[in-house]
Amino acid sequence: QQQVKQSPQSLIVQKGGISIINCAYENTAFDYFPWYQQFPGKGPALLIAIRPDVSEKKEGRFTISFNKSAKQFSLHIMDSQPGDSATYFCAGSGGATNKLIFGTGTLLAVQP
Amino acid sequence: DVKVTQSSRYLVKRTGEKVFLECVQDMDHENMFWYRQDPGLGLRLIYFSYDVKMKEKGDIPEGYSVSREKKERFSLILESASTNQTSMYLCASSLTIPGTRSDFGPGTRLLVL
Numbered sequence: 001q002q003q004v005k006q007s008p009q010s011l012i013v014q015k016g017g018i019s020i021i022n023c024a025y026e027n028t029a030f031d032y033f034p035w036y037q038q039f040p041g042k043g044p045a046l047l048i049a050i051r052p053d054v055s056e057k058k059e060g061r062f063t064i065s066f067n068k069s070a071k072q073f074s075l076h077i078m079d080s081q082p083g084d085s086a087t088y089f090c091a092g093s094g095g096a097t098n099k100l101i102f103g104t105g106t107l108l109a110v111q112p
Numbered sequence: 113d114v115k116v117t118q119s120s121r122y123l124v125k126r127t128g129e130k131v132f133l134e135c136v137q138d139m140d141h142e143n144m145f146w147y148r149q150d151p152g153l154g155l156r157l158i159y160f161s162y163d164v165k166m167k168e169k170g171d172i173p174e175g176y177s178v179s180r181e182k183k184e185r186f187s188l189i190l191e192s193a194s195t196n197q198t199s200m201y202l203c204a205s206s207l208t209i210p211g212t213r214s215d216f217g218p219g220t221r222l223l224v225l
Contacts, residue, residue: 006154032211043116043202043216044155051211089154097162098143098206099170100214104154 004092006103013110019077021106023090026071030092035064035075038087080110116217118203124223131190133220135203142208144186146178149200161186162208193224
């Protein structure tokens with residue numbers, strides 16, 4: 001099974017708050033877990049990614065937490081800003097084809 | 113930076129028309145992909161190609177075909193467009209090195225009437 005399940009579908013956060021988006025995967029052959037950010041009218045852009053040999057990766061205000069045994073990973077956005085308002089997709093892939101299996105997306109709105 | 117370009121941002125076609133969506137990448141990537149994006153369904157893989165003239169079906173290939181005659185160009189073809197193919201179409205490319213990023217184009221929003 002190749003699904004990636006993502007929640008919540010939508011999220012409203014106050015400026016300065018923490019946004020948390022969760023994903024769960026089924027395919028144990030996945031070895032790369034990226035998060036993409038998409039603004040209206042644009043294609044998705046890579047935000048941050050993690051491999052399963054580490055439990056956490058941080059880049060600025062964005063952190064991925066990874067739990068291999070539970071087959072779950074999450075995106076934390078610290079000090080959320082209105083400019084972070086976008087749709088976020090988690091994904092998983094494995095092997096040289098780099099085919100991405102995406103979650104269904106989370107629409108994040110950060111209120112000023 | 114990889115640049116992935118798509119030939120059209122918006123297209124309006126009639127049911128039964130043959131539709132061509134073109135994608136070009138400028139970074140010599142071996143892999144190229146066509147995804148379809150629909151609300152609540154995320155991005156779903158239609159076809160991908162790992163080399164010139166090579167292609168494999170993704171999760172939803174029905175009603176679509178592809179062509180890759182040159183490394184930098186990957187075309188998606190709707191042989192006979194139907195209203196259920198109204199969607200956002202996204203092209204992406206990547207290296208064949210496992211665990212490397214895929215870079216996306218801006219998307220083509222297709223409306224089939």
